[in-house]
Amino acid sequence: MAKFNKDEWKLIRDKLNSNPQRYGLPARVYGSAVVGSANIRKLGAKDKRDPDTWQFFADVFRHFDLLAVQEVLEDMGGLKHLKNLMGDDFGLVASDTTGSFPNEGGLSERLAFIFNWTVVNRKEMVTDVTYDRSKVLQILGENAESIGEAVNKAIEDKKYLKKLDKYNKALADFQANGGREPQKPTLPLKMPVFLSFIRTPFAVMFEIHGHPGAERYTFMAINAHLYYGNYIDDRRQEFDALMSWIMGRVSEKEADQSFNIVLLGDLNLDFDQPDNDRPRILRLIEKLNKTGGKEVNVYFPFLNEHPQCPDQQLQVENGILTTNARLSETFDQIGIFSRDPRLKKFKNQDAGKQPCGPDFGVFDFVNLFSEALLGKQFGKLPPKQAADFVKRFEHSVSDHMPLWYRIPLPKTDHANVVTAP
Incomplete structure (x- = not known):
């Protein structure tokens, strides 16, 4: 299938620039920071994508203050090029490859963070998320x-x-x-039972310093690309294991109140039957909240219904935003694990409230492409036409859509909304 040409990219840019929020991009809100996640399919060498695609990525990702990127390959040329296109305000940190043993083949990936220095500082701690030998031996012995x-x-x-x-x-x-x-x-x-991650999650400590007058606070950002594989049980085991590690870490008695964790990534949740899957996962989140007691609050915004603004065009299934390019699954997630009393009770607030709806979303580039090039919403295309259309961009752009969540900076006025660059 033919990739988008320059004339088509111009139509896409013009459509997006006319109303970015229609397709789910976050507006700049004074006194808040936007954290996001993007699985960019096989993000490798610079020459694997054309200049218009790279520029599209850069224009979109400038809306985010901290972005977790999955599926970065051995060759980091494309990732570095993207960061440079975004401008001097943005920094980059990436893991080594994970997913296969060195020099033994297989598809290995890096996990990376791109962050806006004017809003976010990278702190000293960088780590993998692993189960150590003693824990693995315990699991082996018990099972x-x-x-x-x-x-x-x-x-x-x-x-x-x-x-x-x-x-x-x-x-x-x-x-x-x-x-x-x-x-x-x-x-x-x-x-x-679970023994180890298919790809080791990557964690970095960040500090949001935000705007003048805003209180600073720190959190550990975990970037994860969990197992998909052949077995649902394996997928659930990895998710449960990551939840166990995070809750153990954030609940440690030695951790002070400023120790928060933000999980970002492609968690490959089995979410193809929302009526059954969502209640099951929500029960797990409720259990985690009980485990955290009064100390830790756990919140996964993308498990909640997302009311639509009148002018928005976002794909939802039973009220839940979808995140894959075929608009059928919610593989990607953001999870907040908070000890900080300033940031608790996320469930009862609209952080940095936008003109309409809760302040989290998906950048629905699928509908953007469809409306710009075909003149109609993707969901109204005949199945064959829809499938053929996705084939035009699922490799050259991605088969996942970026998602984001706005973190409010405490003791600031959220009323001043300005347009993102």
Whole structure:
């Protein structure tokens, strides 16, 4: 499918500039900071995307003060180019690659943060989120029997044995005659418990200093791209494990009241049946709040309904914003874990209230593209036309849409709304 040409990009820019908030971009609100998350599909070398796409990214991401980026590849040329296009006010910090062992192939990724120095400072602490050896050994010891059964079942799988036999023959041929080395088949192991993350989440401590008169505060931002895979159980195990780690860290007695955590990323929540999935996940969040007691408040804004402003064009399913390019799933999330008494009770406030609705959202570039190029909302396209249209940009732009949440800076006046650059 043909990518967007320069004339089409001009139509897109003109449509967006005429009303950015229609498609979910946050306005600048004095006394607040906007944190966001974007899974940019296979963000690698600069030459893998055209200049108009890079400029589109830069124009959009300047609306965010702190942006977590997932799917950054080994080659950081594109990411650095994006940061430079955004301007001198923006800084960058990225993890090493994660998702495969060094020099053993596989698709590894980096996790990165781009941040606005005029609003956000990066503090000293940078870390991975891992389960240490003692915790892993504890899990192994407590679940040895079920893990052993799962391993034996995988080893004895007939399809796997056939693939293994084929691999061994191909390997012998390769060793004798050279050529292309065969790839060993993956063991179809469905683990009954969590042991480690498929991609290690990346955490950095930031301080929002905001505007004159605003009180500063710090938080640990965690950037995560959790497991998708073949099994729902594995996806839920990773999410639950991350929740356990975060709650353990933010609830530690040694942590002071300023220790807050903001989780940003592609959590790959199984959310394809909102009527069933949302209540299940909300029950988990309620349980986390009980675990945190009076000390910690937990809030996931994108699990809540998002009332639409009259002029907005955002895709919702049963009131919940969708975040993938096909407008069918809410894989991406933002979670707030707060000890700070100034920032608690998120559930009962509209942070830095916009002219309409709660102050969180998704930048719905899918509807922007559809209205700019096809003259109609994406949801009104026939299924075949919609599928073909998505193919034009899901690789060259992304198959996920950016999402954001506005954090209010305490003791400031939120009434002064100005347009973002």
